[in-house]
Amino acid sequence: MDKGAGWRDKLIAAKQAWARQGRLLTGTTADPAVARLPPGQTLVKDWPVLDLGEQPAVSAMKFRLDIDGLVANTLSLTLDAFMALPQTESVSDMHCVTQWSRYDNRWRGVSAHALLDMVQPLPEAAHVILHAHDGYTTNVRLDQFDQPDVFLVHSWEGAPLSREHGGPVRVLIPRLYLWKSAKWIRRIEIAAQDAPGFWEVRGYHNNADPWLEERYSQ
Numbered sequence: 001m002d003k004g005a006g007w008r009d010k011l012i013a014a015k016q017a018w019a020r021q022g023r024l025l026t027g028t029t030a031d032p033a034v035a036r037l038p039p040g041q042t043l044v045k046d047w048p049v050l051d052l053g054e055q056p057a058v059s060a061m062k063f064r065l066d067i068d069g070l071v072a073n074t075l076s077l078t079l080d081a082f083m084a085l086p087q088t089e090s091v092s093d094m095h096c097v098t099q100w101s102r103y104d105n106r107w108r109g110v111s112a113h114a115l116l117d118m119v120q121p122l123p124e125a126a127h128v129i130l131h132a133h134d135g136y137t138t139n140v141r142l143d144q145f146d147q148p149d150v151f152l153v154h155s156w157e158g159a160p161l162s163r164e165h166g167g168p169v170r171v172l173i174p175r176l177y178l179w180k181s182a183k184w185i186r187r188i189e190i191a192a193q194d195a196p197g198f199w200e201v202r203g204y205h206n207n208a209d210p211w212l213e214e215r216y217s218q
């Protein structure tokens with residue numbers, strides 16, 4: 001599916017206006033140890049689809065996951081090689097900046113810990129830039145990526161992750177707003193310097209903690 005450049009431009013303009021207006025901001029924060037639902041969020045049962053309107057078809061043939069940059073061992077994994085890595089089941093919540101949250105999602109995939117163990121980031125490494133097949137990018141600090149609940153997932157609720165949700169493999173960083181969780185992951189770049197991603201340069205918060213309501217950059 002490709003909704004085209006006109007659709008994408010309208011989406012970007014609308015979201016940038018949201019950021020300028022501070023739409024959905026409640027002006028409150030919450031402690032994740034006490035409040036499971038972050039401020040201003042509404043629970044949903046379905047799983048909405050959000051992206052730039054292009055959902056790339058990433059076949060097993062086309063799939064390649066590169067992990068490179070400031071690492072001792074660069075990795076370039078085929079889908080078979082990725083699936084042969086130790087797999088973990090996890091359950092976590094999702095929080096989207098457009099206000100919906102969805103609890104208790106059951107994932108299967110490879111932990112960020114395991115991948116970082118293999119590549120061995122160099123001492124100067126401090127940031128992670130995620131690059132996707134649709135050209136999307138997003139950035140997190142290395143310490144945010146290197147958490148026990150961060151995974152590269154290929155299954156949701158016991159079934160392969162659908163193309164619209166980023167299959168065959170997407171990133172999942174449950175404690176940040178979902179725009180940090182790149183779908184159709186292609187490359188994980190480990191860097192010394194931060195590099196704000198697609199939405200981060202368009203008014204979205206660089207850090208994206210839902211309990212601090214870090215929706216927008218101002």
Ligand SMILES: Nc1nc2c(c(=O)[nH]1)N[C@H]1C(S)=C(S)[C@@H](COP(=O)(O)O)O[C@H]1N2
Nearest residue numbers: 048049050051052132136165179181182183
């Ligand atoms: N590759 C890629 N990843 C992406 C996006 C995108 O446009 N391209 N959109 C982000 C945004 S803004 C959100 S809210 C979530 C939505 O994930 P979902 O469609 O599975 O709900 O994906 C994030 N990851």
Ligand SMILES: [Mo]
Nearest residue numbers: 050097098179
């Ligand atoms: Mo989003």
